Amino acid sequence: MSTVLVRNGRIIDGTGREPLRNASIIIEDGWFKEISKGDLELPPQATVIDATGKTIVPGLIDMHSHLLSGGFDSITEVIDSFEPATQRRSLKQMLYWGVTSTYSPVQPLESGLQLRRDVAEETFLAPRLFISGPGFTAPNGWAGSLLPLARLEPKSLEEAEQQVNQLADAGVNILKIYYDTQCCAFVSPFPKLETAIMERIIQMAHSRDLRVMVHAYDNQFHIDALRAGVDILAHSAVTSPVDDEYLELAGKSKALYLATLSVYHDAFDEVSLREFIAQDFVQKTVPKKTLESLAENGPLDEFLKISKKDYIKDQLPTIQANLKKVAEGGIAVGVGPDTGVMGAFPGISVHREMELMVQAGIPPLRVLEAASKTAAEYLGEELLGTIQQGKIADLVIIKGNPLEDIKHTRDIELVMKAGRVIDRGKLLEEILETE
Known part of the structure; x- marks a missing residue:
């Protein structure tokens, strides 16, 4: 079982609700298990991602x-x-x-x-x-x-x-x-x-x-x-x-x-x-x-x-x-x-x-x-699109606040698909290698 704790970020969950500030997420085997304001107890053998000062949005x-x-x-x-x-x-x-x-x-x-x-x-x-x-x-x-x-x-x-x-x-x-x-x-x-x-x-x-x-x-x-x-x-x-x-x-x-x-x-x-x-x-x-x-x-x-x-x-x-x-x-x-x-x-x-x-x-x-x-x-994909318990863990961590300036969505710290952190550096190498 793989577990990830994303800690202390500003969560825009995709539902249209106002952001949840200083919030944390537990992801287990590619699924959102728990989302809460404040910190969450560190699960055993969890990978920790510090999102302090950053914004977390759905994939x-x-x-x-x-x-x-x-x-x-x-x-x-x-x-x-x-x-x-x-x-x-x-x-x-x-x-x-x-x-x-x-x-x-x-x-x-x-x-x-x-x-x-x-x-x-x-x-x-x-x-x-x-x-x-x-x-x-x-x-x-x-x-x-x-x-x-x-x-x-x-x-x-x-x-x-x-x-x-x-x-x-x-x-x-x-x-x-x-x-x-x-x-x-x-x-x-x-x-x-x-x-x-x-x-x-x-x-x-x-x-x-x-x-x-x-x-x-x-x-x-x-x-x-x-x-x-x-x-x-x-x-x-x-x-x-x-x-x-x-x-x-x-x-x-x-x-x-x-x-x-x-x-x-x-x-x-x-x-x-x-x-x-x-x-x-x-x-x-x-x-x-x-x-x-x-x-x-x-x-x-x-x-x-x-x-x-x-x-x-x-x-x-x-x-x-x-x-x-x-x-x-x-x-x-x-x-x-x-x-x-x-x-x-x-x-x-x-x-x-x-x-x-x-x-x-x-x-x-x-x-x-x-x-x-x-x-x-x-x-027609009810398990995608929002950061909510029981849904597939797709998310993007952004360095700024897109509610203040939407251009901040370009300033990406991390991309996760189904609980897997994407190696963006390697991905970019592959993209540019095809020239």
Whole structure:
């Protein structure tokens, strides 16, 4: 039996309650056994971790991660072939930054299932992995040409039903639908999946006890998905302020709202992105080839030429206000930064997203709850997400107080997954060795 005593820290348990100060935790065989204010009696042969002056938060959960690098160096490696080495590196980066569980939508079914098995069997250090398998899109729709090995293009209700059953039988965790023309983001729009097919996918998924994530930018496409009973909305409502109908539908469907602020703030703004990249903690932990792929006069500039970057910049105040209004309207919000896209470096992206959520007006305590308890609920994992007796011992010890400045979440002292202290130094060596 292994026992750990974490002593005298400030515990933010993920439930949304105020912190428990000068508190201690006993962890036994990977489970939280006891949490109490003040000190606890030292169990025999326990390992002691002194958290004096530090903050203890639950292991972070990224609800929208693609196993890419955050640069253009991984485009051919993963989007074309889903290179396992790149995916493993991405997962290691997440764990280094305190992400102990992640949902990764869209990958070839068999390789996705194998990667999830490898993670579960601990063939390498990684967060728990939840997957979708291939994503649903229209013929020649968004992500279709980019993800040739990981798309489903149902042309009828019957075909959609068969494909949902195939994924459900295989044991995927949450389905992913692309339901957008991308006209908000790109000069040339893409075909959109038929509304009736989107509705049938959600209906069939629910009949198989599966939740569904829908990718959409346009407010009307959000509303279509909410009427269909979507469980998770990936990306902010971009085109206009959310109205009472939107909030009523979101409340009725109990949908999780993932704003992906880091995408809008950084991926469409080369100045903001390169300022962020220049920070020391990024330079020291992101592989050099990834950073070089985002340099001036490179692929990023070519990407921005076909994007509607000026429109996205103009809509940023609306995007931020919509998140605040949704959160204040009692709608669940999560942390799902679209990890892996330009500038959303694995692991770092979660901290960036939390920072931008606070800037948008979400209180830090609510943001930390979004990155832990709320995410676990939408994963259907009742033993994850909070620091409470009887739950799996995932935690991060932070050197500062994130309630005073959310950026302190980046200043990590220790990461623990299921009671195991992660050797972050060794993990970083492995991450940078893959350059």
